[in-house]
Amino acid sequence: MxxxxxxxxxxxxxxxxxxxxxxxxxxxxxxxxxxxxxxxxxxxxxxxxxxxxLSVVTEGTQRYRVPLSSTATRLDLTPRETPQSVSTVTRAQIDDFSLDTTNDVLESTTGVTVERLETDRTYFTARGFEISNFQVDGVRVPMPYNNVHGDMDTALYDRVEVVRGATGLMSGSGNPAATVNFVRKRPTYEPQASVSASLGSWDQRRLEADVAGPLDTEGRVRGRLVAAGMESDSYLDRLSRERGLLYGVLEADVSDSTLVTLGHTWQQNNTDGNMWGSLPLYDSAGNPTDYDVATSSAPDWSYWDVETHRSFLEVQQELGDRWSLKGTLTHLDMLSDTQLLYIYGTPDATTGRIADEQLTLSKYDRHLEQWMADLHAKGDVDAFGRTHQLVVGTDWSQSRNQQESRYPTASFEASGQGLPTLDDWDGRYPEPDAWVAFPGTDGDATIKERGVYSAAKLDLADRWTAVAGARLSWFDTTGEQYGVSQDTSSDHVLTPYAGLIYDITDQASLYANYTEIFNPQTEIDRNGDYLDPVDGMSQEVGLKAELFDGGADASLALFRTEQDNVAQPAGTRPDGTSFFTGGDGITSEGVEATLAGELVPGWQASVGYTYLEIEDAGGEATNTYIPRHLVRATTSYRPAALDALKVGARVRWQDDIERERDFADGNTRQDAYALVDLMASYDINESLTASLNVNNVTDEKHLTSLKWDQAFYGAPRSVMANLTWQY
Structure with missing residues (x-):
């Protein structure tokens, strides 16, 4: 070269x-x-x-697999070298199926369910637990309340990696569910540019531009700018959205061994006619409701606006030929402004009406500010005649979450009529002209977490490899949220990581893995002391293989995940406050099978199947809103005889789910269903590509979640046409 x-x-x-x-x-x-x-x-x-x-950049490759991942341990490991279940949604999958939001991406990820509880608030689950751990470019990002406000746009990401199971080594505190790592696009060494325009159902319009390349004659300074804008109405009554995104990043070779990167992301989500809560699933007599797909519980004056700024600075220093040092500093600032209506209880079984007394109106504001820092060194070590990989690092984060809920003043006059049957409601309901805060309806809490960690890939013998590590964490929370003290602390919590890999052949390996994670608690014991953190543990054994001449990765895993020392009510102290004791929590067991990569020339696929059992401490099935059987599959094919054409399909299938009702006897049930999406694209010339996506081609009617006692219906059949120019 x-x-x-x-x-x-x-x-x-x-x-x-x-x-x-x-x-x-x-x-x-x-x-x-x-x-x-x-x-x-x-x-x-x-x-x-x-x-x-060995490049891990997926854009431009048209592939559904990546050769390396560092999300689990920060070591750069191939899928076979990683003793844990890992799935990646690449840029090709995002582009093929117009996965424009992170919700869309995670709905395509093996073992993950996307709980769309409201139109603008989403939770995620894996292996029976809520996902509480997220990363951006491998740096831990605390996520208060385990949910996402608004739709996070994917235009700035190269790929999304998901490691399932307990991930305490790199995540610190959280649930033993998974870690989701959003990997951003970076500047390129070659000039490149693209512009994409889309039109779709419900008057959806999207425009996206991306330009990158060197900024000086020597190529030592490079930049990238990504911009995206979207406007759309909705299949849901009264709902409309606007979303804007700007992402800029610069990187410079300040010396032959030093790389400095500086970037900033701005995103604005404006939603009108959004739901707080969802639709009642049954009436006052316990009869199931069956609304039209378009039905909404939002008044015509509701809105939810979210503005996010995220800045980062990275400095990477090569330390000779075998070691590197990298430091990252990130700042996030998010503002939310909402005006909402919530329905308590159930509609009248005879009239279908909902009384004024069952309605709550609120104006909610939130300010989340976060600082995150990470410093680590990574390199090779020679010992006992073999070469091993080692990473040593430390991280720190501080999150301040301020929020306030305000309610109508005493002078506010309700309609006196409540709401009619929601199918017939046009969204009209009196809008308060003034709002007031009450004691205990605000919050201001700060969470600080720091840790030191280390991991190593140990070359034990010709066919034996170990991946081992540990993290020591300090966690401290101060403040109140809605009148409840958040004060708690945990010091020098140890979370180990251990994995063993045996290469059966040059293409297949057996592995075993044990990982932990912890989650602080605010409950107190009989003596008034805070309970120790919840312990999360994952055990996993499996088989990984490279198939189809190394073009695809396959895995089969058996796993067990559990939580211990979960707060259980134990009585009342003399001062009248409740006290708790630690007890067994939820246990999940299951099987996962995955296949990702190129099966034959031109045929890309990413397929995953999950079987799951979830039990409480008494051995009874719990969290029944999570599917026990789950299939996630995307595939595309470019025929050699007509290589300008690409066709593909995406399938999301789950078995039936249910939940016990809060206000009536019995359970609410969602039958098993499959959502099938189809795509086709054609390269008109070297620079211009046209594509068409048809989602939910069978027009399947389904509820988006049963995590709460309310839900709304998912999108019916829709169409999106796209035209992309690239240089």
């Missing part, structure tokens, strides 16, 4: 690849010169680099 002597290599990716002596694509694919550089190449001295780089 010939390069101008003045050109700076992508040191981190290239040096790691040289150390490992492994590669799939030559480093020249990352270093093809810009026209400016090529024009100078004849006048400059050339050097030859005899190495290959």
């Amino acid at each position: 010939l390069l101008p002597a003045s050109f700076s290599h992508p040191r981190a990716a290239l040096t790691r690849a040289v150390r490992r002596g492994a590669g799939l694509a030559t480093a020249s694919t990352l270093l093809l010169g810009s026209p400016i550089l090529l024009a100078q190449s004849e006048a400059l001295e050339t050097i030859t680099v005899e190495a290959e780089a």
